[in-house]
Amino acid sequence: MMDLLVQSVAAAVLAMVILFAIAQDRRxxxxxxxxxxxxxxxxxxxxxxxxIFKNVERFGVLKMIGVKRRELSWR
Structure with a gap:
């Protein structure tokens, strides 16, 4: 259900971007x-x-084996 919602929003955003690019002016x-x-x-x-939504199971597995939250982040 959420995947369908995400795809719908993606299609709407893509349509807006395309329309925006077509109507683009030099100024x-x-x-x-x-x-x-x-x-x-x-x-x-x-x-x-x-x-995140597609990889949440992998994050859960990493947490189960003891990976700290700090190790999951890039900072």
Whole structure:
């Protein structure tokens, strides 16, 4: 169910990005820059959520064998 929701949001974002690229003008105003930033962040967040959602079992296995939370992060 959540996978279908994620795919629906992805399709909507992709459609908006395509329409946005078609209607692009040489001059970029503040509204367009703001929308581009929002679309980028939504896409990035969606990719991150999908990655975590698909790999949650692997994270659980790592936690079961004793990997510390600090070792799972990149920092």
């Amino acid at each position: 970029i105003n503040l509204r367009e820059r703001t929308l581009r930033r929002v679309f980028r962040r939504v896409g990035t967040g969606q990719r991150f959520y999908t990655f």
